[in-house]
Amino acid sequence: MTATPPLSRLLPRRRTVLRALFALAVSAFTGGTLAHVATTPGAGAGRTGEPRAGGPGGGFDEMYRGRRIQGRPVPGARFDVRVDGRPLHLMRCADGGYLTPVDHYASYPTPLAAARGAVDEMGSARLALGAHHGVRP
Structure with a gap:
């Protein structure tokens, strides 16, 4: 007969779960921010040509x-x-x-x-x- 491992070894540790949740939150926030910057009109204006001015x-x-x-x-x-x-x-x-x-x-x-x-x-x-x-x- 094979011995089953204790329950604590089968369940993911709290630290592993927190790391995964943190990585998921960071990637979601970064993706949302990049999508916002990419779709904002005028974002980056002046980087390739003249800066925007008032006159x-x-x-x-x-x-x-x-x-x-x-x-x-x-x-x-x-x-x-x-x-x-x-x-x-x-x-x-x-x-x-x-x-x-x-x-x-x-x-x-x-x-x-x-x-x-x-x-x-x-x-x-x-x-x-x-x-x-x-x-x-």
């Missing part, structure tokens, strides 16, 4: 709340934005939008919208020279 020819120059904001595309799918002649650094988001050092918490769809958002947040303060990552004043 004709890709640049802008306007007065907004008493501040002069200017922007122009520069080589490398980047944008040079200035507020009252001082540089405003823009950072690209994964969703194709832009962040500024003035407000890291809001993503803006265009460089012009990002510049306007920075002006709104700054109020009457001036933009510091060299106020972006990796540059010392």
